[in-house]
Amino acid sequence: MVLLAPLLKLLRRRYGMPCWLIGSGPWSTQLYGGHEDIAQIWSLAGRHTPLLLGPTWWRVLWALRHSGSSPIYVCETASSSRLKRIESLLAMAGIEPQRCVFLRDDSDDSREHRIDGLLRFGMQTPPALQASHFPCPEVQSAPQLRVLDQHRLECAAWMRERGWSGRPIVLVQPGNRRSVRHRWRRNQVDGKAWSLANWIALLRQVHASLPQALIVLSGTRQELAMLRQIRDAAGLDEVIAAPLPLSRLLALCEVAHSMISVDTGPAHVAAAVGAPLVVLFGDSWPQHWSPRSAGLAPVISLGGRPQTSHVNQISVPAVFEAWRSLRADSPDLTRH
Numbered sequence: 001m002v003l004l005a006p007l008l009k010l011l012r013r014r015y016g017m018p019c020w021l022i023g024s025g026p027w028s029t030q031l032y033g034g035h036e037d038i039a040q041i042w043s044l045a046g047r048h049t050p051l052l053l054g055p056t057w058w059r060v061l062w063a064l065r066h067s068g069s070s071p072i073y074v075c076e077t078a079s080s081s082r083l084k085r086i087e088s089l090l091a092m093a094g095i096e097p098q099r100c101v102f103l104r105d106d107s108d109d110s111r112e113h114r115i116d117g118l119l120r121f122g123m124q125t126p127p128a129l130q131a132s133h134f135p136c137p138e139v140q141s142a143p144q145l146r147v148l149d150q151h152r153l154e155c156a157a158w159m160r161e162r163g164w165s166g167r168p169i170v171l172v173q174p175g176n177r178r179s180v181r182h183r184w185r186r187n188q189v190d191g192k193a194w195s196l197a198n199w200i201a202l203l204r205q206v207h208a209s210l211p212q213a214l215i216v217l218s219g220t221r222q223e224l225a226m227l228r229q230i231r232d233a234a235g236l237d238e239v240i241a242a243p244l245p246l247s248r249l250l251a252l253c254e255v256a257h258s259m260i261s262v263d264t265g266p267a268h269v270a271a272a273v274g275a276p277l278v279v280l281f282g283d284s285w286p287q288h289w290s291p292r293s294a295g296l297a298p299v300i301s302l303g304g305r306p307q308t309s310h311v312n313q314i315s316v317p318a319v320f321e322a323w324r325s326l327r328a329d330s331p332d333l334t335r336h
Contacts, residue, residue: 001023001027001028001031001265002031002143002145002265002268002269002272003114003115003118003143003268004021004075004118004143005032005035005037005143005144005145005272006115006118006119006139006140006141006142006143007073007075007115007118007119007121007122008021008032008035008037008038009037009139009140010119010122010123010136010137010139011037011071011073011122012036012037013137013139014122014134014135014136014137015070015071015134017039018036018037018038018039019037019038019039020038020039020040020041020042020063020067021038021040021041021042022041022042022044022060023041023042023043023044024043024044024082025043025044026043026246027043027246028041028042028043029041029043030245030246030247030250031145031246031250031269032145033148034146034148035145035146036146040063042056042059042060042063043056044056044057044060057089060089061089061092061093064089064090064093064094064095065093065094067093067095069099069128069129070099071099071100071101071125071126071128071129072090072095072099072100072101072126073100073101073103073121073122074086074090074100074101074102074103075103075118075121076102076103077102077103077104077105083102096128098126098127098128099126099128099129100126101121101124101125101126103118103121104121111285111287111288112287112288113141113287113288113289113290113292114288114289115141115142115143115292116141119139119141122136123136140294141292142271142272142292142293142294143268143271143272143292143294144272144294144295145250145269145272145273147250147251147254147273148247151247151248151250151251152251152254154247154248154251155248155251155252155255156251158248159252164214167212167213167214168210168212168213168214168257169213169214169216169252169255169256169257170206170210170213170214170215170216170256170257170258170259170260171216171218171252171253171256171258171259171260171261171270171275172199172203172215172216172217172218172259172260172261173217173218173219173259173260173261173262173264173266173267174194174199174217174219174226174227174230174261174262175219175220175223175226175227175262175264176190176192176262176263176264177264177265178190178192178193190282191282191283191284191309191310191311192262192263192264192280192282192283192311193262193282193311193312194262194280194311194312194314195312196229196230196233198312198316198319199230199233199234200230200233200234201316202260202316202319202320203215203230203234203236203239204234204236205316205320206260206320206323207236207238207239209320209324210257211238213238213257214238214240215236215238215239215240216240216242216252217230217231217239217240217241217242218242218243218244218249218252218266219243219244220243221243223243224241224243227241227242227243228241246269249266249269250269250273253266253269253270253273253274253275254273254274254275256270256275257276257327258275258276258277258278258323258326258327259275259276259277259278260277260278260280260319260323261277261278261279261280262279262280262282262311263279263280263281263282263284263286263289263304267279267291268291270291271291271292271293271294271297271299272291272293272294274293274294274295274296274297275297276297276298276299276326276327277291277293277297277298277299277300277326278300278302278319278322278323278326279291279299279300279301279302280302280303280311280314280319281301281302281303281304281305281308281311282303282304282308282309282310282311283304283305283309283310284304284305285304285305286301286303286304286305298325298326300322300325300326302314302318302319302322
């Protein structure tokens with residue numbers, strides 16, 4: 001969802017109006033509320049909810065029926081099980097296929113960054129429209145997310161209540177969506193799961209290097225048990241386990257000294273708001289999925305295909321030195 005930001009900017013500039021964004025789950029609204037490239041957001045209830053259940057489906061159906069001749073870009077590929085639901089929704093709304101452009105499977109090529117594939121997709125034109133009438137502008141190929149003033153103030157108050165104001169914050173994101181799925185834990189096939197011993201060693205080195213910092217282990221509420229396990233094993237008062245709602249994560253990334261993360265969504269959020277970042281890749285391709293920063297903050301990717309197939313192949317010294325280089329290269333990035 002974060003990687004859609006450059007595509008949304010391209011489409012707004014190309015067609016002269018902000019986009020309607022239709023997605024599943026709550027992330028769309030939390031990421032893009034107040035965004036200049038978005039006019040309306042609909043967040044549909046779960047990906048597996050029956051098509052006609054829930055009032056949002058009917059609102060989306062009504063909106064599509066009254067969308068005139070506007071182009072429609074479908075960002076699910078044919079390999080996705082969700083595409084049939086989208087096609088059913090478009091058919092029920094009476095949308096002519098000539099108004100639509102569908103993302104092709106080859107846009108998921110590991111040799112091309114996902115954002116670049118999405119921008120190529122946005123340069124296509126639905127058959128119902130004349131491509132020459134809608135030239136493609138140049139846009140920055142990195143996401144840029146906006147932190148709402150309300151969320152910024154709420155986060156500042158939350159930090160004051162905990163006595164964190166004025167201290168550097170190092171965010172650490174050890175979990176990913178596989179972390180809370182029982183089948184992944186049972187089968188032990190999570191290539192993004194760095195060992196507990198590695199996290200402990202890293203946290204102690206970060207603390208020794210920047211003792212005035214608070215090291216905040218971030219994640220969802222479902223990951224809280226894992227975060228507490230790492231915190232307790234590290235044995236440092238400066239290490240804190242904090243489940244963060246997305247709005248608070250955005251605001252905290254904006255003021256953080258840095259982040260260390262496995263390859264997961266919060267790493268893309270951090271880069272999109274300008275946090276200096278180290279990302280650990282396991283069985284995926286960094287050239288396809290590495291976070292991109294729209295600002296000057298550095299992003300360092302470690303591991304990943306084809307060299308590694310599991311994050312445990314990345315050493316603690318390699319991660320620590322990469323994190324240290326964030327500060328060495330950008331000494332002004334100690335933010336408060």
